């Protein structure tokens with residue numbers, strides 16, 4: 649955040665922080681991306697895709713909303729990583745102005761939803777309930793969630809994927825923002841760096857290209873990023889990154905038969921990076937084992 653760039657705002661300008669909280673896979677990150685108009689948070693059908701409280705900024709003449717994405721709550725066998733992600737989601741509520749509980753009415757209500765409700769019960773904040781995926785015709789838990797409306801300040805049904813019903817939702821949030829100057833300059837859409845975005849786009853492809861068994865403890869490390877030019881003088885990016893796997897077995901899975909899987913991860917990640925950064929990307933990916941990730 650470069651404070652010097654922030655323009656003095658109108659006296660009635662509103663700005664604040666809004667956190668999305670919910671069980672894993674309900675569509676928090678998809679919604680964040682739809683609201684800010686850019687892919688600032690990665691999305692996959694696999695649980696606990698989001699690991700860090702990524703911020704995305706929506707700029708409007710009357711106000712600025714900083715959305716905070718959080719790791720989803722996920723009930724699984726006890727693990728240090730899952731505990732850590734839940735802790736990050738709870739902490740993301742510090743300093744927030746409004747909390748948005750995102751639920752997926754297509755899925756049976758479960759223990760994970762109860763975990764989120766317990767977190768919400770501990771915070772004294774304006775709260776909105778969002779029923780996601782309203783583009784899907786079959787939403788068996790819709791009425792059950794709507795029946796909980798009295799526990800919230802307002803309820804919305806939206807679709808991040810199909811970008812449906814977003815405007816009334818945005819207006820409801822803006823109304824609840826405190827008066828104050830913008831938190832980010834108008835040019836900023838996220839608090840993340842390009843380096844972070846690159847490692848996330850690689851992690852996204854790891855999740856997407858692997859089967860059911862995801863090497864969750866895998867880490868992506870950026871070794872080098874260089875801005876270069878092609879023969880005609882057009883800008884390009886050269887990226888060298890390493891995927892650290894927790895064991896030889898995971899390393900073999902990531903590489904795949906005849907190195908097919910790592911090739912796919914590389915190809916798709918390159919394409920997504922080109923979409924995001926607007927320049928061709930050469931990506932060099934290596935897979936190594938890091939024993940410290942195990943356990």
Ligand SMILES: Nc1nc2c(ncn2[C@@H]2O[C@H](COP(=O)(O)OP(=O)(O)OP(=O)(O)O)[C@@H](O)[C@H]2O)c(=O)[nH]1
Pocket residue numbers: 670671672673674675676677678679690691692693694695696697698699718719720721780781782783784806807808809810
């Ligand atoms: N049909 C439909 N699918 C959606 C919608 N929003 C998200 N999805 C899908 O739901 C899956 C999970 O989406 P995410 O945005 O990653 O969910 P999340 O809540 O951020 O998940 P975690 O980061 O794991 O907590 C993906 O396969 C999305 O494409 C929606 O509005 N409609």
Ligand SMILES: [Mg+2]
Pocket residue numbers: 676677678689690691697698717718719720
């Ligand atoms: Mg997410």
